[in-house]
Amino acid sequence: MKKLETQTTLMPVYRLTGNDILGLDKALKHIEDKAKIEMPELNKAVFNDENFDAEKIILSCQQMPLMSEKRLVVVKNVAKIKDADLKKLEEYCKAPALETILVFQEIVGQNVFAKLSAEKVLCNKLSEGELSQIIESKFKESGKSISLGAVALLIDFCGSDQMRIRNELSKLLYAGKDEITESDIKKMVKKSDEYSVFEITSALSSGNGDKAITLMKKMLETMEFPVILGLISAHYRRVLYAGLAEGTNAEIAKHLGVKEFAISKAKGIAKNLSPAKILKISNLILDVDYDIKSGKMNAENAMYYLVFQIISITKGEEK
Numbered sequence: 001m002k003k004l005e006t007q008t009t010l011m012p013v014y015r016l017t018g019n020d021i022l023g024l025d026k027a028l029k030h031i032e033d034k035a036k037i038e039m040p041e042l043n044k045a046v047f048n049d050e051n052f053d054a055e056k057i058i059l060s061c062q063q064m065p066l067m068s069e070k071r072l073v074v075v076k077n078v079a080k081i082k083d084a085d086l087k088k089l090e091e092y093c094k095a096p097a098l099e100t101i102l103v104f105q106e107i108v109g110q111n112v113f114a115k116l117s118a119e120k121v122l123c124n125k126l127s128e129g130e131l132s133q134i135i136e137s138k139f140k141e142s143g144k145s146i147s148l149g150a151v152a153l154l155i156d157f158c159g160s161d162q163m164r165i166r167n168e169l170s171k172l173l174y175a176g177k178d179e180i181t182e183s184d185i186k187k188m189v190k191k192s193d194e195y196s197v198f199e200i201t202s203a204l205s206s207g208n209g210d211k212a213i214t215l216m217k218k219m220l221e222t223m224e225f226p227v228i229l230g231l232i233s234a235h236y237r238r239v240l241y242a243g244l245a246e247g248t249n250a251e252i253a254k255h256l257g258v259k260e261f262a263i264s265k266a267k268g269i270a271k272n273l274s275p276a277k278i279l280k281i282s283n284l285i286l287d288v289d290y291d292i293k294s295g296k297m298n299a300e301n302a303m304y305y306l307v308f309q310i311i312s313i314t315k316g317e318e319k
Contacts, residue, residue, distance in 0.1 A: 243270030
């Protein structure tokens with residue numbers, strides 16, 4: 001995003017990519033504001049998975065702007081396209097219309113347009129230090145304070161999501177308290193799904209069955225079992241990678257597209273589990289998923305069965 005903000009002249013083709021949804025939208029708005037698109041109903045076109053058509057996108061880019069210096073064409077939320085369509089867009093990007101700004105917007109994992117000739121703008125989530133500064137400055141501006149522990153917990157509960165943090169800040173700043181503590185965060189801020197998974201996998205890895213059952217009960221109250229299984233499965237894959245990969249937390253986090261705190265927590269769990277046990281847990285999750293979908297097990301009972309089995313594997317008691 002900083003790269004985009006320092007440009008004095010807009011490029012004809014951009015690819016906005018990253019794991020920060022708020023940052024991606026801000027980058028797109030920055031381009032639109034800087035381009036000073038007049039009469040957007042005539043000079044702006046948006047394409048996505050539902051109306052994607054390479055030829056129509058190119059034709060839209062080749063239209064002359066009406067009563068505006070520039071025309072804006074946005075392509076976003078496209079999961080997959082044909083090779084023939086990608087080649088058509090490649091040819092256009094090599095010699096784009098100078099009166100049009102074409103923007104491809106993709107979150108991490110969507111690399112449909114990665115090979116196109118475009119100015120890449122990375123929009124990743126802010127570091128924990130940057131998020132801490134934002135939180136503390138907001139409280140300072142309001143004449144209030146927040147403890148360091150509360151700042152860290154707020155970031156963890158929100159999964160380092162800048163949009164969620166900003167939304168929660170509005171609630172905390174108008175709570176009628178001069179200082180926000182960790183206790184206030186626990187009472188007022190809803191934990192992200194990712195944080196809930198960290199909690200339950202930490203309990204499982206330490207063999208704390210009572211805590212794991214309590215956490216699973218809470219998760220089942222707000223989440224469907226396929227979501228819980230998917231999150232737990234992804235987490236153990238991350239634990240396996242974090243335990244085996246070489247490099248700093250920052251390097252591993254960048255490779256996996258997650259925050260450093262996620263790798264730090266994953267490494268902590270990996271210390272208590274061998275790769276063989278993590279693979280057994282991963283296979284167990286697949287088996288439980290199959291048993292639920294095939295009707296062999298009741299979904300809720302299956303989730304508690306999963307908890308007991310993971311603890312058994314962790315302790316080396318599995319049969």
